[in-house]
Amino acid sequence: MALWLYRLGRFSARRAWLVIAAWAIIMGLVGGAAALFMGPMSNDFKLPGTETQQMADKLQAGIPEASGGSGTVVFSTTDGTKFTPAQETAISAALKDVTSVPGVTGVVDPFATTKTITDANAAVTAGQAELDANKAKLDAAKTTLDASAQQIEAGQAQIDAGKAELEKQKAQAAQIPAGTPMADAAAAQLAAAQAQIDASQAQLDQGKAQLAAGQKQYDDGQAQLTAGQEKLTNSKRMLEATSGIKFVSNNGEAAIAQVQFKDAMNAVTPETRQEVQDVLNKASDSGLKVSFSKEITEDVSQIFGAAEVVGVAVAAAVLLIMLGTFVAAGLPLLMAVVGVGIGVGGTMALTSVIEMSSISPMLALMLGLAVGIDYSLFIVNRHRQQMLDGMDVRESIARASGTSGNAVTFAGLTVVIALAALSVTGLPFLAVLGLAAAATVAVSVLVALTLTPALLSLIGTRLVSKKAWARNAEAQKKHDAETAGMSVTERAAADEEKDVAKSRKGWGGFVTKHSVVTLIVSVVALVVIAIPAASLRLALPDGGSEPVDSSAYQAYTLTSENFGAGMTGPIMVVASLPAGLSEEQANTLNLDVLDTLREVPNVVAAAPVAMSPDRQTALYQIIPSEGPASESTVQVVHDLRDEGPKVKSEYDVTIGLTGQTAANVDVSEKLGAALPPYLAIVVGLSLILLILVFRSILVPVLATAGFLLSLVAAFGGVVAVYQWGWLGGIFDVANPGAVLSFLPIILIGVLFGLAMDYQVFIASGMREAYAHGQSAKQAVRTGFKHAAPVVTAAAIIMISVFSGFIFSHLTMVRPLGFALAFGVLIDAFVVRMTIVPAAMHLLGKSAWWLPKWLDKILPDVDVEGAKLANLTVPDDASELDEKAKSAL
Template sequence: MALWLYRLGRFSAHRAWLVIVAWAVIMGLVGGAAALFMGTMTNNFQIPGTETQQMADKLQADLPEASGGSGTVVFTSTDGLALTPAQEKAISAALATATSVPTVKGVIDPFETTANLEDSQAKLADGAKALKAGEAQLADGKKALDASAAQLADGQAKLDAGQSQLDAQKAQIAALPAGSPQAAAASAQLTAAQAQLDEQKAQLTAGQAQLAAGQSKYEASAKELDTKKAELATGQRSADAASGLRFVSENGKAAIGQVQFSESMNAVTPANRQLLQDKLNTLDSSGVTVDYSKEIVEDVSSLFGIAEVVGIAVAAAVLIIMLGTLVAAGLPLVMALVGVGIGVGGTMALTGVIEMSSISPMLALMLGLAVGIDYSLFIVNRHRQQLLAGMEMRESIAKATGTSGNAVLFAGLTVVIALAALSVTGLPFLSILGLAAAATVAVAVLIALSLTPAILSLMGRRVLSKRTWARNASERKAHDAGATGLSVGESAARDEAKDVARSARGWGGLVTRHPVIALVTAVLALVVVAIPATGLRLALPDGGSEPVDSSAFKAYSITGANFGEGMNGPIIVVGSLPAGLTQQSATVLNLDVTDQLRKVPNVKAAIPVSVSKNLRTAVYQVIPAEGPASASTVQVVHDLRSEGAAIQAEHHVSIGLTGQTAANVDVSAKLGAALPPYLAIVVGLSLILLILVFRSILVPVLATAGFLLSLVAAFGGVVAVYQWGWLGGIFDVPHPGAVLSFLPIILIGVLFGLAMDYQVFIASGMREAFVHGQNAKQAVRTGFKHAAPVVTAAAIIMTSVFSGFIFSHLTMVRPLGFALAFGVLIDAFVVRMTIIPAAMHLLGKSAWWIPKWLDKILPDVDVEGAKLVSLTDAAPASKNTEPEPATAG
């Protein structure tokens, strides 16, 4: 590999303009593609196959009117007093104009909604009064019917008695002699009595018919009253449920309007978001302050902010101090910007066809800048040293590419593999994020290995300042004068003795003189820093994590203060109803379901929202007691899902959760579950690669253990600052909360790659000195002395670039920038430059032990570029300039 890279460097140096033009064409094509095909980015972290996604798909199919994104608008009076009627009218009028914005499907007017609710309550009260009057009237009718029934029963009894008496008289008359005057008179009298009795019977029958009609009318009225009573009870239950969801605060000082979009929030363009705000911002003239939820104001189209520029400026200052000339310092910066332009430009060009999270190009930008500067710096630094040692310019470029470039290639490969391995997590947005960043790092490596040599060829001697050339000439003259009369071997031995003496000074000398103290102190310090990591809690950011002066944070805070924190993160519950329901029975069933949902701890309100036309799908809204990222709300999501079994058993309704709050919980859970296997893959990969490079067992084990220490310490720092709020004033964390859910897995991938960078640059110099004949303990000092300056500069540069993102305009990126900056700082200065040299000094020769059978089967990757030593006689003969092909780079 070293020979191939040597030839690549030589070709680039001799064909500089060809290489430069080729990269310029590539950059132009990528830029054109980005301008033509760039789409909108998203902060939607849905995972296919999760319950939240399944329920969202069900809503899209069964209740399309309930699908689509939504955002809230919070209205307050600029004087802090209750909103006046005039202001309320102005707000309603402004909300009405919002429907003219493309993709806005409708708005919920808080005052109209509140008025409707109050009107419903008034109608329910009137209905209750009417029902009470009807019940009284029905009771009176019941009494009259009962009295009539009793009277008719008495009349029937008297008629029956009269009939019995007549029948007895008929028997007596029948016993009299036929034709006798007595019989004729009695018979006439009996006939008259029977006629009178029959007339009374007819009257009784009419009365009974009238009673039956009255009874039928009573039963119909009673049934109608029962129906109205049931409707009133249902209406009262609905009103009671709706009363838990307010849109105007009790003190009248705040109101919440809701904007419903016809498409997902990720598809709403920044132009339409701004147009909506322009429509509502006209309320300023009415003395109304308007604040928008994060969904409305979030614009992820801008990648670069002031803080990032400051980070690059610090990196530039470090380069100028280290390289001593603006020309040389500008080269790594230019290489990094070209790499970022191509890598991030290519990523942006794909946003038109791939749904990509906003953090994908941000991570690519962050890493591209950091590694782009460092990788070019390693080659430039090596080339400068070789020029000072007297090597011909283009030969020096080729050899620097073959030696330091070899280490750059391996180091970049570890970063690319670690990032690409994010694909094994099974999380689509994370896979895209990892591949985008990996591609940008790969471009940075290619630019460092081809474009950097080409530019160095054009720069010539200007890569070093005149002062440096003069000082070097003076030093070489003094060296030659001191070597007068000495043989070549004696001069080399003299130079080596000086080199050994110098290696005993400085930080490397101090650590190796007291290796036990250095090792124990450093490990204990990292363990202490890592303690907060035991309380790590993961979630996705909400409005409460936005900057305090942002509209999203103000909307979040005002909503929480006036309506409760839970209003910032409602949970959407989707129910599948049984078949055969009527509209009334479906309404009652939905109220029964929400009654049971309200029994879940920390649920403040639960209301039915809508039901499909076929009465088979219902939507309920649950308002938790606290904000969407709080631990209690996460538990509410779990408890609601657990309650689903009871709801299914009692009401035959199966439920599922969707919405951003539930989705955030699912994403965090999935990411947490993916963390251990991914960590195992990365750790296993580090061991295999380092065994291949260093042909040792203990060095890879030390490197991996050091990486794990850096990782947990970085976690500890993130938890302390962003979850516990320590130093929150410094890092602009006014409201600490859960840590960004995908931060750990990204940190593992990125920090692993960067840690292996520094391990290669530190340990390869130690191995080279050991292979060239130095004893193992001295080789640690020699390798450290040659690698420390460039690794220090590289770590400071990388930390500076990452630190620029700590104050990014994208809040989601801030903790990631801190984690990477803190992790790199710890890994470079505590692990690689303290723990590793101390441990290897204690291990001595055993650090380089490897089983013979393994040594035979391992390919020789020659990361130190030892095969290039005999390629040219231009290489200096003295020991102090030969052994650092990789460490200088």
């Protein structure tokens, strides 16, 4: 490998303009593709196959008008007084105007909605009064009917008695001889009685008919009263269900409106978001403050801000101090820019065909800058030292490529493995993120191995300042005087003795001299720093994590203070109702289900939102007592899902959760479940690679154990700052809360890769000294002495770049920038430059132990460049160049 890279570096140096032209063409093509095909980014973290996504798809099919994204707007008075009628009018007018913005489908006017609710309450009260009056009338009618029925019953009894008496008289009259005057008189008397009874019966039948008509009228009235009471009861239940949701604060100083978009929020363009803000900000002319939620203000189109520039500027200052010239300092920066330009540009070009979160190019940018600077720096620094030692420029470039370039290759490969392994988590957005960052790192490695040698060839000896050349000449003159008269062997021995003496001084000498104490103190310190990690809680960011002076934070705060924190993150429930229900039956069933859901702890309101035309799909809104990232809200999501079987058995209704709050919980939990297998894959593959590189068992194990210490310590720092709020004023953490849910898995991948970078550069120097004949213990000191300055500079550069993202305009990136900066700080200075040399000095020769059977089957990658030590380079290196061409 070292020889191949040597040839590649020599070819790049001899054919500099060809290499430069090739990279220029690549940059042009990538830049053009990015300009032509760049699409919108999003922070909509979808989880295919989860309940959240399934319910979102069902909602899109059943109630498409309710499936688009939405954002809230909080209006408040600037003087702390109640809204005036003029201000209410201004707010309503602005909301009406915003419906004309393309992509906006509707708004919820707080005052119109509040008036509707007030009118509904009044209507319910009036309706109840009317029902009570009608009931009183019906009760009175019932009394009259009952009295009439009694009278008719009594009359019928009298008639029936008369009929019985008449029949008795008829029987007696039948015994009187016919034709006699007595018989005729009896017959006349009986006929008169019969006529009277018939008349009474007819009158009574008429009364019965009137009573039946009255009874029917009463029954109809009773049915109407029952239907009205049922409808009124549903209206009361509806008002009760929505009673926990307010749109105008109790003190009348704040109002919350909602803007509904046609598309999901990730598809709403920055132009539409800005136009919505511009239209609604007109209300501020009426003495109002207008605050927009994170969903509306979030603009993920810009990936580079002022804070990131500061980080790069610090890195440039470190390079200038270390390398001494603007040319030398600018070269690694230029290489980083080229690598980032190609890597991030290619990533942006794919945003039109691949759904990509805003953090994907941000992470690629962050890592591309850091590793791009560091990888070029390692080669430049080696080349610079070799030139000062008198080596020919092109030969020095080639050897730097074969030695430091070898370490760069394996270090970069470790980072690429760690990032690409994010694909195994089963989360599409995380896979895209990892592959984008891995591709950028791979490009940075290629740039360092080809473009850096090409530019070094053109720069020549100007890489080193005149003062440095003069100091070097003076030092060489002094060295020649000291070694005058010595043979080559004696001079080499004297130089080595002097180098060994120097290696016993400084930090490396101190660490190896007090190995046991240093090791114990360092490990204990990291364990103490890691203690807060035990309280790690994960969630996706909400408006409360935004900067204090941002509109999103102010909207979040105003909403929490005036309407309850739960209004900042409602939970959406999609219900599947039985077929064939009437509208009233469906409404009643919805209210029954909501009554059950409202019994879940920490639910303050549960209200119906919409229903499909076929009344088979319904949407409910659940308002928790706390914000979307709180522990109680996470529990509410689980409790609501646990209610599913009960709702199904009692009401034959199937429910499922969707919306951002439920999705956030799903993302966090799925990420947590993916951590162990991901860590196993990354550590396993990298251990194999490190065994191959260092031809040792203990060195890779030590490297991995050190990484785990760095990792838990980094978690401890993140929890202390972003979850507990320690030093919140320094890091602009106004509202401490849960840690970004995918921070741990990204931190594992990135920090492991970077930790192995430093391990490769530190340990390869030790391996090189050991391979060249030094004792194992002395090789630790020698390797540390040679590698420490450049690793220190590289670590400071990386920390500077990552620290620039701690104050990024994208708050989601801030804790990640802190975690990476803090993790690199610990890993580079505590683990790699303290624990590793102390442990390897204690291990001695056993650190490089490798089973013989394994030594035989492992290929020799020659990371320390031993094969280059005795390489003879012909004056005409055309043969090497031809081999390098074929390699390219």
